Amino acid sequence: MRSVSRPTAAVGLAAVALALVTLLGLPTPLQAVAVTVVLVLLPGHALARLTQVTDLPLAALLVPALGLAALTAVSTTMFYLAVWSWQACVLTMSLITVLACVARVRQEAKWQLS
Amino acid sequence: MTSTLDTPNRTERRWKTRDLWLSLAGLVSLALAVGAAASVVLPVSSDLGLAAVLPYPYWVGVLLLNATFFVALRGDATGPASRPVMMWLLAVQVIVLFGVAALVTDVPRGEVAFRHLGIADALSDMQRVDPNIDAYFNWPGFFALLATVLEATGLDPVTVALWAPVFNVGLWLAAVAVITGYLTRDPRRRWLVLWLFCLGNWQDQDYLSPQAFGVFLYFVVVAMLVGPLAARSDKFPGLRRAALAAWWRGRSPAEPRPGHRVGALAVVLLLIPVITASHQLTPFMLLIVITTLTLSGRVWPSRLPLIAGVVLVLWLVYPASTYLAGHPPIEDAGLQIAAEANVVERVSGTAGHLLVVQLRVVLTVVLWVLAAVGAVLAWRRGRLDMRVVLLAVSPLLLFPAQAYGGEMLIRVSLFALPFIALLACSVLLPGDGSTQPSPRAAGGLALTCFLLAVLTVTGRFGNAQYDVFTDSEMDAVATVERLAPPGSTILSAAHPTPWRSDSYLEHRYRTMDDLCQEDFTTATCGPIVYNYAAQNPNGAHLLFMRSTEASVVLQGDSSTQGFAEFEEWLSMQNGVELVFSNTDARIYRVTP
Structure with a gap:
């Protein structure tokens, strides 16, 4: 059985939990914080970890860059397909985060084997 | 033995004390600048813009901040002050230089940020992309992002636009810090590049816009x-x-x-x-x-x-x-067209406005000359990284490619700025990484950077007379958008007008200076505007504001008297009636 590292599990679970919370709705300042985390920071962090970048400043820069870029790609595609809603974006971004975490688990398993 | 063990602790304590003083000096600078900016009374009435009306404590704060930064940069034999201190001073610099307008007013500067909010709002309403609307809907990526963020967070769009420059410059600095980390190992140079990047950043492209987002991602790609x-x-x-x-x-x-x-x-x-x-x-x-x-x-x-x-x-x-x-993109191509649009057409207006334009040029030229000298010095020492030269020079290839509404030189200078700053460091910090600048050199640098800050604030906020809006003007814009029926025309005297933020597709928006191609003489422009307004079967509204008048006068397209005559002539035409007025604006309804 594959072991899942704590950071990977935490990111994946946080994405699911925060997506649900933001879809249910929070008071304005909390909603803004939660949405920023679930739409930008968590996917950015999960994707940045997949890149295997070890340089800390570059890894920190990639979190907002990848988060914003991925959200732009998702929302633009949804607008072109005429299926956009912010709720759909939240769900898609949390799905991307979870998938990135799954890929990370596979990466970690590969490293353990080698 | 005891003294040997105690020595590092004492050194550590001294470090902490020095860092504390530096941080405190940064805080005092911030307090001075924030307090001074908050006391500015609108509207800005000087042709020199915000710089002329900022009280002297603001400049004392800027001077103190630059002095503090260079004390911190000088540090000691081991290097500059600790990273948190340098980051704190940089954060203060960002707020002082790029957040000053947000401290003066709670209305975002300029017209374009309002338009961008309107596009995001229109996308949210339509839930699809219609490329026939205008150019923005052919490059909708940033607006899709903005629409999603605004809808999901529930944040006030105007507040987001107000603080966007601080947020964007923060992102740019993070990317530039990573880039310089790869291009130089000297920590002093790394910090100085970031400082100079702020001081040379008069281009004012960090508002809520696709280009600000694009520049951030561009810097990230360069970092890779x-x-x-x-x-x-x-x-x-x-x-x-x-x-x-x-x-x-x-x-x-x-x-x-x-x-x-x-x-x-x-x-x-x-x-x-x-x-x-x-x-x-x-x-x-x-x-x-x-x-x-x-x-x-x-x-x-x-x-x-x-x-x-x-x-x-x-x-x-x-x-x-x-x-x-x-x-067709090559319609406005060519060196001559680019030079006319980017230089000739921009150098006109009142004496104060011309001075602002000249100061922007001076600031850019000073940095480029420093960079050129720095490149030669680095080359002589055998330390020139050709990548930096290529990154600094390659944006120039864009210049003849397109006039880009007269903004190409501005964009070129922004794309090149981090690398120009890095090359300039070879002049400003001539030693290698282990060389601590002398107190005199640090003092000279502090003074130089203070002067650059004065130039940047003057250049960046030089149009404040017409791009900083009063509450009365915002009331007038809200009123005209409420009064105008769907499909009707709203004609403002000139750019910038803070409109279209939440009814982007509802009306036909035009400015009179665009219609008349900047010829504001009553005999020429009056009939053009009146006929255009009267043509629309849904009616039209004419909007005259203090800021639009200032824009036309400051840029030399008309005089105060000429503008007043023009408005009076229009107000006397058949079917034109005054429907709203306050201290800074008048609205006329034109019945078809």
């Missing part, structure tokens, strides 16, 4: 190109074919781990289409830089230029084809 995707190559062998081929084959990746390179390449492959979908100009800059660095043998994945080019062409041919069909 000079970082994990960099290549090492031998000295350029000349143009003989065999030697060139051997040189090209002799390149090796700077990052030895293939997995890391693949990850970095994946990041760039995501960012290229996102940049391409978000802004018209940035993808061209990206293509130029990727191609230049690759051809110089300093980027490992040699097919990146091809990929960036194909993505760009595909975007132009498909999603942006609607716009391009009516606007």
Whole structure:
């Protein structure tokens, strides 16, 4: 059985939990914080970890860059397909985060084997 | 023995005390600047803009901040002050220089941020992209992002636009910090590049806009190109074919781990289409830089230029084809057209406005001259990194490609700024990383940077007379958008007008200076505007504001008297009646 590292599990679970919370709705300042985390920071962090970048400043820069870029790609595609809603974006971004975490688990398993 | 053990502790304590004082000085600078900015009374009435009305404590704060920064940069024999202190001082600098307008007023500056909010709002309402609306809907990436963020967070769009410059410059600085981390090992130079990047950043492109987003992602791509995707190559062998081929084959990746390179390449492959979908100009800059660095043998994945080019062409041919069909991109190309649009047409207006324009030029020229001298010095010492020169110079290739509404030089100087700052450091910090600047040198640098800050604030906020809006003007805009029936025309005297933020598609928006091609004489412009307004069967509203009048007068398109005559003539025409007025604005209804 594959072991899942704590950071990977935490990111994946946080994405699911925060997506649900933001879809249910929070008071304005909390909603803004939660949405920023679930739409930008968590996917950015999960994707940045997949890149295997070890340089800390570059890894920190990639979190907002990848988060914003991925959200732009998702929302633009949804607008072109005429299926956009912010709720759909939240769900898609949390799905991307979870998938990135799954890929990370596979990466970690590969490293353990080698 | 005891004294030996105590020595590091005492050193550590001294460090902490010095850091505390430096942080405190930063806090005092911030308090002085914030307090002074908050006391500015609107409207700004000087032709020199905000710089002329900021009280002296603001400038004391800026001077103190620069002095503090150079004390911190000088540090001691081991290097500059600790990273948290340097970051704190940089954060204060960002707020003081880029947040000052937000401290003066709670209304975002300029017209364009309001328009961008309107586009995001229209996208949210339509829930699809209609490329027939205008150019923005042919490059909708940033607006899709903005619409999603605003709808999901529930944040006030105007507040987001107000603080966008601080947020964007923060993102740019993070990217520039990573880039300089790869290009120089000298920590003092790294911090000085970031400081100079702020001080040279008069271009005012950091508002809520696709270009600000594009510049951030562009810098991230550059960070990948000079970082994990960099290549090492031998000295350029000349143009003989065999030697060139051997040189090209002799390149090796700077990052030895293939997995890391693949990850970095994946990041760039995501960012290229996102940049391409978000802004018209940035993808061209990206293509130029990727191609230049690759051809110089300093980027490992040699097919990146091809990929960036194909993505760009595909975007132009498909999603942006609607716009391009009516606007061929080479229509405004050529050195002469670019020079006229970017230089000649901008150097007009009142004496104060001309001085602001000249100061912007002076600031840019000073930095470029410093960079040129720095490049020569570094080359003589054998420490010139050609990548920095290429990154600084390659944006110039954009200049003759398109007039870009007279803004191309501004964009060129922004794209080049981090690398110009890095080259300028060879002059400002001539020693190597271990050399501590003398107190006199640090004092000279502090004074120089204070003067650069004065130039930046003057250049950046030089249009404050017409791009900082009063509450009365905002009331007038809200009123005219409420009064105007759907499909009717709203005519404002000139740009900038803070309109279209939440009824982008509801009305036909035009400005009188656009209609009259900046000829505001009553005899010429009056009938054009009146006939245009009266044509619309749904009616029209004419909006005259203090800021639009200031814009026309300041830029030399009319005089105060001429503008008043023009408004009076229009107000006396058949079917024109005054329906709203306050201290800063008048609205006239035109019945068809």
